[in-house]
Amino acid sequence: MSGFNKLVTSYQDAMAGLEDGMTVIAGGFGLCGIPENLINEIKNKGTKQLTMVSNNCGTTEHGLGVLLPGKQIKKMIASYVGENANFEAQMMSGELDVELTPQGTLAEKMRAAGAGIPAFYTATGVGTPVAEGKDTREFNGREYILEHAIKGDFAIVKAWKADTYGNLVYRKTARNFNPLAATAGKITVVEVEEIVAAGELNPDEIHTPGIYVDRLIQGSFSKMIEQRTTRSRPATASTPNTSTGA
Numbered sequence: 001m002s003g004f005n006k007l008v009t010s011y012q013d014a015m016a017g018l019e020d021g022m023t024v025i026a027g028g029f030g031l032c033g034i035p036e037n038l039i040n041e042i043k044n045k046g047t048k049q050l051t052m053v054s055n056n057c058g059t060t061e062h063g064l065g066v067l068l069p070g071k072q073i074k075k076m077i078a079s080y081v082g083e084n085a086n087f088e089a090q091m092m093s094g095e096l097d098v099e100l101t102p103q104g105t106l107a108e109k110m111r112a113a114g115a116g117i118p119a120f121y122t123a124t125g126v127g128t129p130v131a132e133g134k135d136t137r138e139f140n141g142r143e144y145i146l147e148h149a150i151k152g153d154f155a156i157v158k159a160w161k162a163d164t165y166g167n168l169v170y171r172k173t174a175r176n177f178n179p180l181a182a183t184a185g186k187i188t189v190v191e192v193e194e195i196v197a198a199g200e201l202n203p204d205e206i207h208t209p210g211i212y213v214d215r216l217i218q219g220s221f222s223k224m225i226e227q228r229t230t231r232s233r234p235a236t237a238s239t240p241n242t243s244t245g246a
Helices: 036-045 063-067 085-093 103-115 178-183
Strands: 023-026 050-053 073-078 097-100 119-122 136-139 142-148 152-163 185-196 215-218
Touching: 036 063, 036 152, 036 185, 050 063, 050 103, 063 073, 103 119, 103 142, 103 178, 152 178, 178 185
Parallel strands: 023 050, 023 152, 050 073, 073 097, 152 185, 185 215
Antiparallel strands: 119 142, 136 142
16 A cells, blocks of 8 residues: 555455554444454454444344454444344343444544544433433533544445545445544545546545545455345235136
8 A cells, every 4th residue: 555545455454453452433334334344354353352333233143243252342332232142142241341322422423533523512312321420511501411522543434436545435325324434543444345446436426535544445245134124925816717627
């Protein structure tokens, strides 16, 4: 990687420098738009005592959930437990420190970090356990609580397409938390499905400017579905028997 070119050729290089005890911010929502190969590289490295920041912790067998059996996560900052039995069990037993954070507040914590804003006031959580121990102020007759931005040592992100400069385009709902996470890491690592030459992306279609991206790698993805729901086929009238018989 040199100059504006953000490309790396291996996942080992992509996650080089990740150490025990660091904070990692991960994009994704459920299993949609997750940086699955970067997560698997963290698993393979065996890095431990991590604080992970993401909307949720994947499932038992996919996403951030693959880091739980090896006790690689010390603290999880997330919005909900989701479909992960290991997450629930480790939280209830006290093995895993969990900081449940309202989803919009979590998104703003990332965005604020990327914008250089150390903290902000929000009405979300006032009068609930979320507000316990936090500074409160009244604005225009309404009470607000102080929330702090979250800056990660690493941010891991999944995008659809990028150019070699690291300019990113996300696809549909897979965008979710990824643009926010991309701005909130001291080192931001992105994996994508397609990489094009610099200048090939329409500037009006770029969601994350390459200035936020430190490392870029092209990967292949299984794109798991957390829960598949389908409609039943509508009943059809029986076809009349037109046979005249023997």
